[in-house]
Amino acid sequence: MAFIDEILQEPAYGWKNAEGKLVTPSIKQLYSEAFSRINIFKDKRNWISLISWVMAVCMLPFVFVFLFHYFSFWLLGAAVLYSMVIMSTHGTIWFHRYCTHKAFTFSHPVWRFITQNLVLRTFPEEMYVVSHHVHHVKVEEPGDPYNAHAGIMYCMLSDVNHHSISKNLSEENYKKATHFLSHSGVKINSYKQYQKWGSIASPLYTIGLWLLNWSFWYGAFYLMGGHGLACALFGGALFWFVLVRAFNYTGHGNGQAKHQDGIDFDRSNLSVNQTRPGYFSGEWHNNHHLYPGSARAGFLPYQIDLAWNYIYLLHKVGAVSSYRDSKPLFLKNQLAKYQAAQAALKAEEELEVVVSK
Missing domain, CATH: 1.20.5 (Single alpha-helices involved in coiled-coils or other helix-helix interfaces)
Incomplete structure (x- = not known):
């Protein structure tokens, strides 16, 4: 079996049936798989699947405090801006173009750390990066962790159902898997630690960085606008956490061919260039599939690319040493x-x- 075919933990319903066709699980199967994957009492190696959902649950109190104690339209606007533009653009810069595709390099680890923590953390790098490599190799084929052909909930629950690495990798294949994150600054488990924890990322590093990140940003938001602003922006981060999971469905035409001539040039897959993700975060998705290693995805004159603007600015001040355009x-x-x-x-x-x- 090829390395890319076995790196992810296969769900109980499988990637494909006996005829080699995509399995489209029922909603019941999807939720059953999700709750099985976050059950750390069944297997503590499920911790990495659980952690992002724990983060989401921990953001809920901030939402309620904002709505019932500090609500204002100004703060609501700030939350929407933080969610739709700032969080989205950061996701494109950090998770997509740097961690996954290595489209640019930092001149010093301090710039990498700053970029990593520019916004609230909502999930570990491992849960995005490894699965995204598989997505590009097997796009819209059985084994694609967020295959739009299988429906929106297949994509919405993919973070817990399809993103975890296999718990039975050989030492050789585990070392290959670590190369996906070796440049990111994430503390990587040894093979023995992987066998214990079932992940590339160290639990202590992942949880410690999460707590430090949230503590810093709550304090910063409080100094900028008090508890009201802090709660509003934490709520905005939760909104992004949910919204981004739908993108892999809508960004691939809801599982249908919706390409437009003169806009979507890559016809080898269903990805499309949508205006909202494009303008708000530089995620011109069809362009990205055409040139996945590019630090810029806004190619046409009207395709504003905020993620590229950040990368190019850092290059001008010496924080980014190289990039691919x-x-x-x-x-x-x-x-x-x-x-x-x-x-x-x-x-x-x-x-x-x-x-x-």
Whole structure:
């Protein structure tokens, strides 16, 4: 079995049936799998699946305190801005372009640490990075951890159902898996520790960083605007935590081909360039699938890319030492050929009109 096929822990309902076709589990099966995966009394190695849900539960009190004690439309607007733009852009910068695709490098670990903790932590890097590598290799095939063909809840619950690494990797394959996170600064378990904890990331590091991150940001938000602002922004982080899980469904056309000519150039998968994720976080998803290793995904003139703006700014001040920008390749290999084809088609239509006269 290929390494990429066995790196993730297969769900009880399986990736594919006997005919090799995608298994689309029922809602009951999905929730049954989810609660099984977060059960640390059954297996303490489930801790990494549980931790992000624990984070979500811990954010709920802040939401209620905000709604019943500090609610104002100004604070609501701040929460929406924090969730939809700041959290989303950070997710693109840190989890997507740096941790997963290594699209840029930091000149010093201190800049990496600052970028890692620019916002509230809501899930460990491991739960995003490893599964996202599998997604790119097996996009919309059985084994894709957030396969849009299987429905929205398949994607919404994928963080616990499909993102954990296998608990039975050989030492050789475990070492391969650690390479996905070796550049990120995450404290990595030895193989013996992996056998005990079932994860690449150290539990002590993951939980310790979470507590330090939340303590810092609650204090910072409090100094900026009191308990009301702090509770509002923690609530905004929870909103992003839920919203981002739907993106892998909507970002792949809800499981249908919804490409638009002149906008979505990669037709090898269902990914589409959506305006809201594009403008709010630089997540021009079809462009990203076309050039996954690029630090920039906004290729067309109107495609604002806030994540790229941050990376480029850090490069200008010396915090980012190198990056990959695939825009020139896109302009040459995709856009120029498309425009030439459109010009030829227009000329042919005009010639037909002349001939018909």
